[in-house]
Amino acid sequence: MKRCLSLAAKSKPHVHPNPMVGSVIVYEDRIIGEGFHTAYGQPHAEVEAIRSVQDANLLKNSILYVNLEPCSHVGKTPPCADLIIKHRIPRVVIANTDPHxxxxxxxxxxxxxAGIDVTTGVLSQEGRALNRAFFTLHEKKRPYVLLKWAETSDGFIGRPKDDTTSSRQISTSLTARYTHQLRAESGAILVGTTTAIRDNPGLTTRHAEGRNPIRVVLDLKSQIPASHQLFNTEADTLIIGPKREGVNASFLEPDTDNLLQSVLHHLYTKGVSQLLVEGGAKVLQQFIDASLWDEAITIKAQVKWNAGVEAPKLAKQAMNSFSLGSDQVLMYRNS
Ligand SMILES: NC(=O)c1ccc[n+]([C@@H]2O[C@H](COP(=O)([O-])OP(=O)(O)OC[C@H]3O[C@@H](n4cnc5c(N)ncnc54)[C@H](OP(=O)(O)O)[C@@H]3O)[C@@H](O)[C@H]2O)c1
Incomplete structure (x- = not known):
């Protein structure tokens, strides 16, 4: 099962909103086949593992390991349970039941x-941790919310409002690659109005391999200039605000009494399993105060600014940290 999980992790960031799944086939204590779900719409892990077995006659005396329950419905591919039954594999070992x-x-x-001996719950915690976004989507009916920001050593995430000349760069290019990796693993990325106007971000995945997330932008007063990068054709943009003509975007009429929940619900209906919230401070603090987050990643840089937009306040201990060049990356969980 450990091998299944490490195979599954190879599919990151190509399968979302599907789960990461790996499968291993064992005959007399020897691995004779393995595979993983490589990309959304591609064959499931069990299909790849069965296909990789050279002598199909051995399958009727083998054990199939897989970290997620084999599917039983016709989706983009035929049901894996039927394939296992067809090959008369007598035993199946599973980490997690599928919440879908x-x-x-x-x-x-x-x-x-069909008479197959099924064992479940093997390394189930590890399986849930790997597919935390997928489990959150189906169990909480909302995307997994990942907050991310970079702050100076003295606790600022943005320059003072009237400072339009100083560099806004806080972290290094090495850290930028890491954060673009987070974008590639997310179905959507959200920023507030001030960040969109002042920083004019592109919010695409440029420094890592993977898809561009949907750009979700709060613009309740239609203030973001139509010439801003968010409206280019490099990725889809969803504006939370009134409909306006002449910009490349779709719109969600804001539910101002319930803004964050309504945005999360909308993204759930679109099958977005992970939302990356990239700022600014006001928006991040709203997610923290409403406890509508699952994980936070902060990048503590070495630069000192003495003044500016203060970083959000998170009353948690980091559960993990590592260095990326001169930056320190801190990871928090909301549970
Ligand atoms: N270091 C980093 O990682 C990072 C990342 C992103 C941004 N930043 C920096 O952060 C600074 C901006 O942060 P900020 O806190 O001033 O602004 P922000 O969070 O980007 O945007 C706040 C604005 O968004 C709108 N908004 C937010 N929540 C809303 C709600 N629930 N309902 C309606 N409107 C809502 C409001 O706009 P209106 O008041 O106009 O309606 C609000 O003033 C910039 O300097 C930027 O460079 C840093």
């Missing part, structure tokens, strides 16, 4: 009804 309502135990029931 189309599966949710039906895959396991199908295998058991």
């Amino acid at each position: 309502e189309k599966v949710a135990g039906k895959g396991i029931a199908k295998l058991m009804n």
Whole structure:
């Protein structure tokens, strides 16, 4: 199962909103096949593992390990449970039951009804941790919310309002590559109005391999200039605000009493399993105060600014940290 999980992790960042799944086939204590779900819409891990076995006759005496319950419904690919039954694989070992309502135990029931010996719950915590965004999407009916910001050594994330000349760069290019990796793993990225206007960010994945997330921007008073990068054609943009003509974006009429929840619900209906919130301070603080976040990543740089927009306040101990060049990356969990 450890091998399944490390195979599964190879698919990051190509499969979201699908889960990361790896599968291993063992015959007489020897691995004879393995595979993983390489990209959204591509064959599932069990299909890849079965296909990789050279002598298909061995399957009827083998054990198939997989970190997520085999599917039982026809989606973009045929049901994996049927394939396992067809090859008469006698034993299946699973880490996690699939929370997706189309599966949710039906895959396991199908295998058991066919006389297959099924074991579940093997390395289930590790499996949940790997697919935390997928589990959050289906269990909490909202995307996994990942907050991210960079702050100076004296606690600022932005220059003072009237300072338009100084460099806004806080972290290094090495850290920029890391944060673009987070973008590639996210289905959507959200920023507030001030950040959109002042920084004119592109919010695309340029320094890492992977897809561009949907750019979600709060603009309740239609203040962002139409010439800003957010409206270019490099990625989709969703404006939370009134509809306006002449810009390349879709719109969500804001529910001002329930803004964050309504945005999260909308993204859930679009199948976005991870939302990266990149700032600024006001927006990040709202997610923190509403406890509507799952993970926060802060980058503590060495530069000192003496003044500016203060970083959000997070009353948590970091659960993990590492160095990226001269920057320190701190990771927090909201549970
Ligand atoms: N270091 C980093 O990682 C990082 C990342 C991003 C941004 N930044 C910096 O952060 C600074 C901007 O931060 P900020 O806190 O001033 O602004 P912000 O969070 O980017 O945007 C705040 C504005 O968004 C709108 N907004 C936010 N929540 C809203 C809600 N619930 N309902 C309606 N409107 C809402 C409001 O605009 P209106 O008041 O106009 O309606 C609000 O003033 C910039 O200097 C930027 O460079 C730093």
